[in-house]
Amino acid sequence: MSSFVNFWEEIPSLYRFYILVGGLTFFWTLESILPSRKHSAERASHALTNLFFTLTTILVNFSLAGIIFFLSYWSIHHKIGILTWIEMPLIVQIIVGLLLLDLVGAYTPHFVQHKVKWLWQYHVIHHTDTQVDSTSANRHHPGESVIRAFFTMIAVVFCGAPMWLVMLYQAASVSFSQFNHSNLKLPNWLDSLLGWIIVTPNMHRVHHHFQQPITDTNYGNIFSFWDKIFGTYIAMEEKDIVFGIDTYTDPNENSKILSLIKIPFLGYREPSGGDKK
Numbered sequence: 001m002s003s004f005v006n007f008w009e010e011i012p013s014l015y016r017f018y019i020l021v022g023g024l025t026f027f028w029t030l031e032s033i034l035p036s037r038k039h040s041a042e043r044a045s046h047a048l049t050n051l052f053f054t055l056t057t058i059l060v061n062f063s064l065a066g067i068i069f070f071l072s073y074w075s076i077h078h079k080i081g082i083l084t085w086i087e088m089p090l091i092v093q094i095i096v097g098l099l100l101l102d103l104v105g106a107y108t109p110h111f112v113q114h115k116v117k118w119l120w121q122y123h124v125i126h127h128t129d130t131q132v133d134s135t136s137a138n139r140h141h142p143g144e145s146v147i148r149a150f151f152t153m154i155a156v157v158f159c160g161a162p163m164w165l166v167m168l169y170q171a172a173s174v175s176f177s178q179f180n181h182s183n184l185k186l187p188n189w190l191d192s193l194l195g196w197i198i199v200t201p202n203m204h205r206v207h208h209h210f211q212q213p214i215t216d217t218n219y220g221n222i223f224s225f226w227d228k229i230f231g232t233y234i235a236m237e238e239k240d241i242v243f244g245i246d247t248y249t250d251p252n253e254n255s256k257i258l259s260l261i262k263i264p265f266l267g268y269r270e271p272s273g274g275d276k277k
Ligand SMILES: [Zn+2]
Pocket: 110, 114, 123, 126, 127, 207
């Protein structure tokens, strides 16, 4: 198992890039073969917009990686964080670590971003997407990427997570997010079965329904049970889901890169209830 730890401890940035690009290629191909919804004529330009924000996310994460690395080392050195308090076998450490990083570093900030208005003004860019697919996974405003990195720092210290575990979690997070955003039609029985443990496309699509407060549900990133434990889970028929957000229904605002970048600075918009859709 030490070679497993070593691999993630020393994983080159290029390998992490391959995981992201490989996942996108894989799910893009799969959703082309087995689409849940018919692809629009703007599929390629939509993907380019999302790839721009994927690139800014990579740049922000890359520039802040040193702080996360330092905090991981610092928390282990000072025995701060749950994983440093209890001796456990490696496999248990992996499971507990992934669960805690997902709860503190992904579910919690996602929930908070839906509740705090100035944070929502950054996160809403993710929700303006009217054609959710695998490229939507990293459609994050650069400001949101900074906010998410800040919460990752909190999660790393809370867990006392070694850097190999952080790298493992981040690689899993990228791949699972591409999967649950994908326009992939899974058989209902398979989606339901997987949904006991992980966030599935059917579960996450509800989160991208345009009408608030339905948008304020199903916050999960990798594991589906956080929503069930904390009462934020709902199920909805696929046919009733309309992608987008009720406050930005104008294509001039919700599909152009420059307009999207400006959104956090336009002020908070009250949900309209979606009756104009
Ligand atoms: Zn959200």
